[in-house]
Amino acid sequence: MAKIHELSDLLANQIAAGEVIERPASVVKELVENAIDANAQQVDVVLDNAGLDLIKVIDNGDGIEEDQVPLAFVRHATSKIENRHDLFKVMTLGFRGEALPSIASVADVTLQTRTKEAENGFTYQVKGGQVIQQNPAAGRLGTIVSVRNLFYNTPARLKYLKKPQTELSLIVDVVNHLALAHPERALTLTHNGKTLVKTAGNGDLRQVLAAIYDRKTAEKMVDFAGQSEHFKVSGYLTLPEQTRASRSYLAVLVNHRFVKNFSVSNAIIKGYGSKLMVGRFPIGVVSIELDPLLVDVNVHPQKAEIRLSEQGELTDLLTKVIAERLAEENLIPDALVNL
Numbered sequence: 001m002a003k004i005h006e007l008s009d010l011l012a013n014q015i016a017a018g019e020v021i022e023r024p025a026s027v028v029k030e031l032v033e034n035a036i037d038a039n040a041q042q043v044d045v046v047l048d049n050a051g052l053d054l055i056k057v058i059d060n061g062d063g064i065e066e067d068q069v070p071l072a073f074v075r076h077a078t079s080k081i082e083n084r085h086d087l088f089k090v091m092t093l094g095f096r097g098e099a100l101p102s103i104a105s106v107a108d109v110t111l112q113t114r115t116k117e118a119e120n121g122f123t124y125q126v127k128g129g130q131v132i133q134q135n136p137a138a139g140r141l142g143t144i145v146s147v148r149n150l151f152y153n154t155p156a157r158l159k160y161l162k163k164p165q166t167e168l169s170l171i172v173d174v175v176n177h178l179a180l181a182h183p184e185r186a187l188t189l190t191h192n193g194k195t196l197v198k199t200a201g202n203g204d205l206r207q208v209l210a211a212i213y214d215r216k217t218a219e220k221m222v223d224f225a226g227q228s229e230h231f232k233v234s235g236y237l238t239l240p241e242q243t244r245a246s247r248s249y250l251a252v253l254v255n256h257r258f259v260k261n262f263s264v265s266n267a268i269i270k271g272y273g274s275k276l277m278v279g280r281f282p283i284g285v286v287s288i289e290l291d292p293l294l295v296d297v298n299v300h301p302q303k304a305e306i307r308l309s310e311q312g313e314l315t316d317l318l319t320k321v322i323a324e325r326l327a328e329e330n331l332i333p334d335a336l337v338n339l
């Protein structure tokens with residue numbers, strides 16, 4: 001047997017990247033989440049060739065102080081939590097301190113940033129995990145992260161990617177989900193010069209739904225809201241006559257984080273009862289808020305899966321609130337609606 005030795009930082013980061021950075025859409029998710037955590041009001045995502053040639057995320061958030069920039073690329077270095085107590089009440093989207101070092105281990109990354117206190121901006125460039133440039137630069141307020149040559153040094157990962165069109169649609173999904181979870185931020189996504197997503201950032205969730213689907217679909221959705229001892233739920237859903245054959249148009253948010261949770265989406269569908277045909281699913285967004293102490297977001301590197309306490313209370317609440325809301329809708333005779 002070989003002797004035990006510590007892995008180099010680059011190798012350790014590449015191993016972490018294997019979990020966190022699966023594809024271009026993962027890069028977009030991590031960078032936009034960082035922008036949101038930095039209080040950006042406007043976040044613009046610019047792509048070339050489905051993100052394979054370029055992913056650029058421009059934000060007008062807090063920026064990073066010059067002397068902190070190298071730390072942002074160190075694994076497990078984060079400004080978002082300090083102690084184990086913070087881990088149980090995370091309100092930011094990030095906290096693992098893994099995204100930037102992971103991305104920088106499998107791509108060329110340039111970060112430009114300026115805080116409002118700083119006179120100058122700062123540019124920092126990392127290639128293959130090595131810093132190749134760091135200098136003061138004129139800079140706008142906020143942060144721009146540009147990612148080029150993604151997976152150039154991990155050929156297996158590059159080969160496993162789907163067609164650019166498929167990778168692009170996964171990126172659109174990521175941006176749509178972030179837009180639904182953060183209607184108060186203006187998000188845009190541009191691909192090869194064409195705008196694919198654009199939200200106003202005025203906090204109006206129905207307007208975000210109109211931007212993602214179409215105005216008519218969004219206008220016809222019913223809004224619902226309710227609460228129980230531990231949970232507050234609200235959102236917009238289509239009526240049973242407007243459904244899709246996949247549950248992927250039904251976004252579930254927990255404390256403003258998009259998650260995949262079968263029990264929760266089943267509870268929503270159960271609220272429709274027999275009004276929904278088997279294999280059909282509503283379109284819309286369901287937002288769940290609860291004390292962060294009752295949710296463990298640290299079960300999955302990409303944080304797409306979570307563990308909830310009191311899950312039965314939540315699923316009962318969702319089914320009940322949605323069933324009651326749909327029953328109300330049925331009480332209004334068509335003749336009155338058309339008046």
Ligand code: ADP
Nearest residue numbers: 034038072078079094095096097098099100143
């Ligand atoms: P995490 O988000 O889990 O803290 P990251 O590797 O994504 O880890 O980022 C490391 C740190 O770099 C963050 O904690 C934050 O302080 C800083 N940072 C990253 N992106 C931005 C950004 N767009 N604006 C301001 N600060 C940022």
Ligand code: MG
Nearest residue numbers: 030034094099
């Ligand atoms: Mg992050």
